[in-house]
Amino acid sequence: MAEIPTWAPLSEEVLADQRAHYDERRRACPVARSPRGVTVLRHADVVAVAQDPATFSSGASVFRSVPNTMDPPEHTAYRSLVDAFFTRERMAALEPEVRRIARAVVAGLGDRTDAVTGLGRRFAVHAQTSWLGWTGQEDRLVRWMSANHDAARSADRGRTAAVAAEFDELVAEQVALRRAAGDDAPDDPTTELLHAVVDGRPLTDAEIVSVLRNWTAGDLGSIAASLGVVVHFLASSPEVQHELRQVALGGQGSAADELAAAVDEMLRIDDPFLVNRRVVTRPAQVGGFDLRPGERVYLNWTSANRDESVFGDPDAYRPTENAAQNLVWGTGVHVCPGRPLATMELVVVLTELLRATRQVVPDPDRRPVRETYPVGGWAHVPVVLRR
Numbered sequence: 129m130a131e132i133p134t135w136a137p138l139s140e141e142v143l144a145d146q147r148a149h150y151d152e153r154r155r156a157c158p159v160a161r162s163p164r165g166v167t168v169l170r171h172a173d174v175v176a177v178a179q180d181p182a183t184f185s186s187g188a189s190v191f192r193s194v195p196n197t198m199d200p201p202e203h204t205a206y207r208s209l210v211d212a213f214f215t216r217e218r219m220a221a222l223e224p225e226v227r228r229i230a231r232a233v234v235a236g237l238g239d240r241t242d243a244v245t246g247l248g249r250r251f252a253v254h255a256q257t258s259w260l261g262w263t264g265q266e267d268r269l270v271r272w273m274s275a276n277h278d279a280a281r282s283a284d285r286g287r288t289a290a291v292a293a294e295f296d297e298l299v300a301e302q303v304a305l306r307r308a309a310g311d312d313a314p315d316d317p318t319t320e321l322l323h324a325v326v327d328g329r330p331l332t333d334a335e336i337v338s339v340l341r342n343w344t345a346g347d348l349g350s351i352a353a354s355l356g357v358v359v360h361f362l363a364s365s366p367e368v369q370h371e372l373r374q375v376a377l378g379g380q381g382s383a384a385d386e387l388a389a390a391v392d393e394m395l396r397i398d399d400p401f402l403v404n405r406r407v408v409t410r411p412a413q414v415g416g417f418d419l420r421p422g423e424r425v426y427l428n429w430t431s432a433n434r435d436e437s438v439f440g441d442p443d444a445y446r447p448t449e450n451a452a453q454n455l456v457w458g459t460g461v462h463v464c465p466g467r468p469l470a471t472m473e474l475v476v477v478l479t480e481l482l483r484a485t486r487q488v489v490p491d492p493d494r495r496p497v498r499e500t501y502p503v504g505g506w507a508h509v510p511v512v513l514r515r
Contacts, residue, residue: 158415165424261316400505
């Protein structure tokens with residue numbers, strides 16, 4: 129059996145344009161090895177690994193995360209509990225408040241803004257705090273997002289751990305406030321988690337904090353990154369922007385579904401969610417190469433979502449044709465549980481942005497800046513809003 133080709137995914141060359149290097153590497157070989165583990169690059173292999181938790185365990189981290197690092201059957205009960213917070217009915221009830229927030233954030237933007245920091249982060253923080261019942265923590269969370277962004281890219285584990293501990297402290301404070309309030313605690317998802325039961329017992333405080341960390345620390349950055357990708361795509365594609373503005377202005381029938389499909393396709397083309405880890409539990413093969421038990425595997429979603437064998441021209445915008453194979457939200461037992469909330473939020477804020485403007489164009493005086501590992505997409509997307 130041939131040796132897996134090696135690469136350096138965190139080298140300056142790759143980090144300068146991650147997406148282009150993933151394309152090049154995928155075309156050369158389905159997998160690549162680095163000191164960190166084996167990266168899986170092609171669509172079919174990523175799907176196969178993600179859908180085989182018995183062979184490729186999600187328990188690849190030293191830190192327990194609910195339900196991210198769990199495998200079936202343990203994962204099943206926790207995932208069922210989490211899914212109950214993201215039903216269609218709950219999202220419909222939440223949508224008017226999210227729309228109010230989106231409208232206010234868009235109205236507060238100047239003629240020039242950054243789609244990531246000016247629009248994305250502000251909207252994400254206000255939408256999430258409203259949903260979770262954390263009103264009043266917005267400024268603190270905005271500062272934390274900035275600190276977390278810097279720490280993640282510093283490669284300083286001490287700094288990263290300190291920022292993570294700061295966030296856990298914030299979450300623990302919210303839990304403690306509700307425990308102290310007892311029957312007078314607010315009726316929100318944070319309070320509801322305190323009364324949630326799995327396998328016949330209440331969640332521990334550590335489990336509650338873990339769930340809330342996923343819902344906030346993860347989703348805040350995801351919404352901001354996604355909006356950066358979406359706005360950059362629209363500013364660079366005036367015909368698509370015009371088409372979707374007409375859909376948003378019409379606002380009838382399947383408008384939300386059409387905008388959701390458009391958002392998913394833009395995120396497929398430039399997927400900001402780079403990788404997830406797995407660990408091999410038994411001898412396996414991926415892409416024709418042998419893997420040994422204990423090896424780390426990285427599922428490269430950004431690469432898989434641009435696989436020519438599935439999507440043809442990976443940069444071609446084809447929402448309807450590509451929807452069934454789109455892996456932006458993952459696949460298998462760990463498909464993103466927060467997708468209904470994230471999609472609703474992205475569609476609502478996109479609708480309000482398009483309704484409030486005649487045109488969104490690239491800022492001629494400032495260039496967009498690519499994001500870098502551990503996420504993709506854009507760090508800064510300067511745009512001009514023509515109202």
